[in-house]
Amino acid sequence: MGKLKKFSDVVIIGGGIMGASVAYYLAKRGVSDVTLLERDLLAQATTGLSVGGIRQQFSHPANILLSQHSMRVFENFKDEFGEDIYFRKAGYLFLAQEEETWNDFLSSVETQRRLNVPVEVLTPEEIKRRWPFLHVDDLKGGTYGPEDGYADPYLAAMGFVDKARRLGVRILEKTEVTGIKVLGGRVRGVETTRGPISVPAVVNVAGPWAGEVARMAGLDLPVKPFRRQVFATCPFDAIPKPVPMVIDQDATFYFRGEEPNIIMGMSDQDEPSSFNTHVDREFMERVTEAAVYRAPILEKAEIIRGWGGLYTITPDDNPIIGALPGIEGFFCAIGFSGHGFQHAPAVGFIMSELIMSGRSSFDLIPFAYDRFDDIKKEGEKRVV
Ligand SMILES: Cc1cc2nc3c(=O)[nH]c(=O)nc-3n(C[C@H](O)[C@H](O)[C@H](O)COP(=O)(O)OP(=O)(O)OC[C@H]3O[C@@H](n4cnc5c(N)ncnc54)[C@H](O)[C@@H]3O)c2cc1C
Numbered sequence: 001m002g003k004l005k006k007f008s009d010v011v012i013i014g015g016g017i018m019g020a021s022v023a024y025y026l027a028k029r030g031v032s033d034v035t036l037l038e039r040d041l042l043a044q045a046t047t048g049l050s051v052g053g054i055r056q057q058f059s060h061p062a063n064i065l066l067s068q069h070s071m072r073v074f075e076n077f078k079d080e081f082g083e084d085i086y087f088r089k090a091g092y093l094f095l096a097q098e099e100e101t102w103n104d105f106l107s108s109v110e111t112q113r114r115l116n117v118p119v120e121v122l123t124p125e126e127i128k129r130r131w132p133f134l135h136v137d138d139l140k141g142g143t144y145g146p147e148d149g150y151a152d153p154y155l156a157a158m159g160f161v162d163k164a165r166r167l168g169v170r171i172l173e174k175t176e177v178t179g180i181k182v183l184g185g186r187v188r189g190v191e192t193t194r195g196p197i198s199v200p201a202v203v204n205v206a207g208p209w210a211g212e213v214a215r216m217a218g219l220d221l222p223v224k225p226f227r228r229q230v231f232a233t234c235p236f237d238a239i240p241k242p243v244p245m246v247i248d249q250d251a252t253f254y255f256r257g258e259e260p261n262i263i264m265g266m267s268d269q270d271e272p273s274s275f276n277t278h279v280d281r282e283f284m285e286r287v288t289e290a291a292v293y294r295a296p297i298l299e300k301a302e303i304i305r306g307w308g309g310l311y312t313i314t315p316d317d318n319p320i321i322g323a324l325p326g327i328e329g330f331f332c333a334i335g336f337s338g339h340g341f342q343h344a345p346a347v348g349f350i351m352s353e354l355i356m357s358g359r360s361s362f363d364l365i366p367f368a369y370d371r372f373d374d375i376k377k378e379g380e381k382r383v384v
Helices: 017-028 061-075 077-081 099-114 124-130 153-166 207-216 281-294 296-300 340-357
Strands: 010-013 034-037 092-096 120-122 141-145 170-172 177-183 186-192 195-198 202-204 224-233 245-248 253-258 261-266 303-313 320-323 330-334
Touching: 010 017, 017 034, 017 153, 017 340, 061 077, 061 099, 061 340, 077 153, 092 099, 099 120, 099 141, 120 124, 124 141, 153 170, 153 340, 177 207, 202 207, 207 224, 207 303, 207 330, 224 281, 245 281, 253 281, 261 281, 281 296, 281 303, 320 340, 330 340
Parallel strands: 010 034, 010 202, 034 170, 092 245, 202 330
Antiparallel strands: 092 141, 120 141, 177 186, 186 195, 224 261, 224 303, 245 253, 253 261, 320 330
16 A cells, blocks of 8 residues: 655545546646545446446537547557557447437437547448347437447556556555545645545545535535446357447447457436445346347347446536636546546546646536536437
């Protein structure tokens, strides 16, 4: 375990991929004294449980821009970080059953194409021709992003961590932040299970626990944890490789290849917010039903493993990114609503801009902490 120093320029609260990315980009910009505190082990909470999807097919332009920046980092990850994160461009196929969903897809495609996202609009017949294992009779159509895909979130987080460490960031595991000291409207320090640290700037990247960390500074932010379960089949070669990420939007069901297996998941829209991450057998049956409906060949696959993790969700499914006015020195990158792995490179870069200069080269208005007070603004729609 590393040594705790009593002073730091910046303390990052949370050692998932978001904290690791913020640490790296701050150090890269030359902030000399950065401390990252993780109460457990690095990248073992949400990041290590993620299914690693990376895509440009978002409905909100601000999310597309985060994806495009991040994708460039993922594509060059081995060169910059010396780590192979197994980024496979197996594609992302979104499927629409309902007329309303389909019209929504088409309007997203307009936004995506305006931003030069490579995306194909497909009829059910074209989908069947390319992916004959899919049931398409009930579909209105689909959209396909050939450059989208998936990578390993744990390896990506550890790539950021290793490089940040080499640039001088102090990274401490088994060190929990238990309090944030705010005096005269500005951050003065943090209390930890290993003693206090005087610090003028803290970054809340505590994932599903971000609401609790914000409350330590007296802030009430609309981010809530919701369970998401994932199931893996036995090695399964009846579907030709590479298996794209298939998103059955109306069923909120998805599956993809995790060679040699298939992994799959679904949202339970009726489940209330909680920190529960148990695997539920009854829900597994609902997921397999959705799987066999969409890809009947999956009836032959056996589920051998399941796990539960937490999405951190905001009311409009967009994150909260930025400095919180009212408490100088309090920064947040939270509420990624299931997209935090793929957006971490861009968000780490943005946070380093904000902390260094108070400004960002990205438009952060869609991610402002106080947007929820206003009339309902359009958030992100491509969420499962
Ligand atoms: C099942 C599932 C599938 C997903 N699929 C995708 C996907 O396909 N694509 C995608 O982009 N995203 C996906 N996500 C979302 C993505 O995994 C998250 O958005 C991302 O990992 C969030 O990273 P984070 O660093 O913010 O949070 P975390 O990884 O949760 O890290 C936060 C850390 O903060 C620590 N912490 C909390 N409180 C304190 C404290 N008081 N002191 C010190 N440390 C503290 C925690 O221990 C934790 O390690 C998925 C998530 C789940 C659950």
